[in-house]
Amino acid sequence: MKKSRLAEFEKLCAIEPRLAALLERARAVKDDPAKPSFCANHIWYEELKPELTRLVGWRRKDNPALGTPRAYDISYQIIYDVLPACRDCACWGFAEVIQDVLGTAREEANHAA
Numbered sequence: 271m272k273k274s275r276l277a278e279f280e281k282l283c284a285i286e287p288r289l290a291a292l293l294e295r296a297r298a299v300k301d302d303p304a305k306p307s308f309c310a311n312h313i314w315y316e317e318l319k320p321e322l323t324r325l326v327g328w329r330r331k332d333n334p335a336l337g338t339p340r341a342y343d344i345s346y347q348i349i350y351d352v353l354p355a356c357r358d359c360a361c362w363g364f365a366e367v368i369q370d371v372l373g374t375a376r377e378e379a380n381h382a383a
């Protein structure tokens with residue numbers, strides 16, 4: 271993780287403490303070895319991402335610092351990153367691969383701009 275991203279995320283958290291709370295929620299997620307499988311993407315899409323979209327990105331209209339695609343991207347990457355890896359789940363970490371590819375493409379686009 272790049273330092274500048276973390277610094278930007280911390281600034282966003284100072285404006286919107288619920289982002290920091292969401293990160294803590296993601297950190298608290300554990301892969302329970304007693305269960306046959308664990309899917310980070312299931313938890314992400316069912317529980318964490320819906321909350322994220324309320325806090326940052328285009329849906330967030332009351333605060334210009336929070337309502338940017340960049341605020342969304344940075345928060346997405348940092349919070350998703352702390353989830354344990356998928357284990358024996360049906361998604362095969364596919365969403366994560368797509369996320370990586372999109373992230374790389376976006377960074378390239380940012381460099382070109």
Ligand SMILES: [Zn+2]
Nearest residue numbers: 309356359361
């Ligand atoms: Zn999975």
